[in-house]
Amino acid sequence: MNRLFHFALSPFCRKVRLTLAEKRIEVELVEERYWEQNQELLRRNPAGKIPVLKMGDRMFSESQAICEYLDEVFPEPALIPRDALKRYEVRRLCSWFDDKFHREVTCNLLHERLMKKVTKQGYPDGKRIREGAAQIKYHLDYMAWLLEQRRWLAGDQMTLADFAAAAHLSCLDYASDVDWDRQPLVKDWYAKIKSRPSFRSLLADQIPGSPPPLHYADLDF
Amino acid sequence: MNRLFHFALSPFCRKVRLTLAEKRIEVELVEERYWEQNQELLRRNPAGKIPVLKMGDRMFSESQAICEYLDEVFPEPALIPRDALKRYEVRRLCSWFDDKFHREVTCNLLHERLMKKVTKQGYPDGKRIREGAAQIKYHLDYMAWLLEQRRWLAGDQMTLADFAAAAHLSCLDYASDVDWDRQPLVKDWYAKIKSRPSFRSLLADQIPGSPPPLHYADLDF
Structure with a gap:
């Protein structure tokens, strides 16, 4: 059985989970508390990072x-044209x-607001949260600008770029950090990707002690 | 004429320069002071980053x-098998x-020791320099472990992985931050890659006010 060592709110793991699910590759999810840097993780990946497949x-x-490899070895459906x-x-x-x-938004918002609590690594830094909240606006605007010209982010087909973006935004949405009213085109795009069967496993994620907001798993958000 | 907007001590620009040179694609190098975030740069790349080709x-x-694209469109010599x-x-x-x-070594050493001076963004942080100096040892050891099993980093052929590694190490070598005596296998590997014609332009780089050490451009270092 294939195994993915992951953490539910890692956008990098989510990108791989979406890719595996779109290609209908079955995989057992194993939670990896990567911040504890245990020897088992280093044996599986000397970089000490997740995901590990x-x-x-x-x-x-x-x-x-990983995603490029999966797209080459399991070419249907193609996620890279x-x-x-x-x-x-x-x-x-x-x-x-x-x-x-990731640097401008995910690290500032998700790491400060949620991961510091989960990993017991101190208290949120208000300055970084404000920085992330300011930056996400520019990114949503940039996505809307792309989506004015294209059906999906990288062109007229859904690709790995949509999964990379949705992986980050879905983690932030778990922490109520996305203003979906800012850009209706981005909301429409997210509604399309959120309703795919490959997304279901992400919408079922639950972090003990930090449940998601009600709209998180709602397809009509 | 092709143009590469770059900065001499950016490892990411160096990876692209090596790829272009190996494929004998002529390009005019244009220095981009990316830390000044001027409007021209943002017009060329909304991410505000270099390299821009x-x-x-x-x-x-x-x-x-960029490198994946170049390898697909100019397939000889192949840098990705x-x-x-x-x-x-x-x-x-x-x-x-x-x-x-980049995070553990290049940012800690090159950024603190050299780029802060070049960009006039404060003084070196001794703690980060010590952290980088400790981390580079583990990376050199990991490279030696790979090179015990393979002629080049990713296998028996020279690939883009060698250029990625050499791009970072050559920037650090410009600041005398590489202990070449630590791992003879890594030194031999670097000597091989340093002697390639594609490397010449990197060895001729000069940052005004911060010249490289004598061994930097010496093929017999």
Whole structure:
């Protein structure tokens, strides 16, 4: 049985979970408390990071490398198109969300508000929360600008870029940190992706002591 | 004429420069003082980051997306092999260096020691420098462990993973932050990559007011 060592509110794990589910690859989810840096995790991945995917005897790490591999070995449905320019755009946007959005928004909001509580690593830093709350507006506006020109973020097909973005936004939505009224196009896009069967497992996530808001799992939010 | 908007000591720009040079794609280098976040940069790349590659009328950003695109459109010499497992390993290691190594080593050493001076953003933080100096040892050991089993970092062929690693290490070497005596296998690997024609432009880099040490451009270091 394939296993994914993950944490429910890791956007990188969520990107891999969405990819696995779209491709109907069955996987057992194993919670990994990565902040405890135990020896088992380092044995599975010397980088000490999640997600780690165990398929057969092999361990796979680094979410983008995992998703590219899965898309090559299990090509249906394709999450990265064939055309080189379209592939570039998918990868550019994956980096946008996994680097820039993560640093400017996810780290400031989710880490401060929720992960510090879960990992018992101190108290929220108000300055970082305000910074994240300011930055998310620009990112939502940028997404809306893209969606004015395209049906999905990277083009007219749903791709890995949509999963990268939805992985971050769904974690933030768990902490009520997304103002869905700001950009109706982004809300419509999220409603489409949220209603996919591959999203169900994410909507069922529950962090003990920190339940999600009611709208989190509601398809009509 | 193609143009690369870059900064000499950005490892991400260096990875792209090495890729362009290996593929013999001519490019004009234009220095981009990215920390000044000028409007021109934001027009070229809304993420406000370098490198930005201008080819024809198009702007390309995000170093990994650029390199993957170049490898698909200019396939010789191949920097990402064909086999899916080998491709995975190249991408895993690119992420290792561009995320983990960058965060643990490059940011702590290069940013504190050199970039703060160049960008006039305060004084070096001794705690971060000590942290980076401790972390680089583990990374050199991990590289040596890989090179005990393989001729190059990701396998028996030179790949983009070698360029990602060499891009970071060459920036750190500019600041005399690499102890080449620690792991002879890593030194041999770096000597091989340093002697490639594609590396020459990097070895000629000069930051005004902060010249490199004598061994930096010496192929017999």
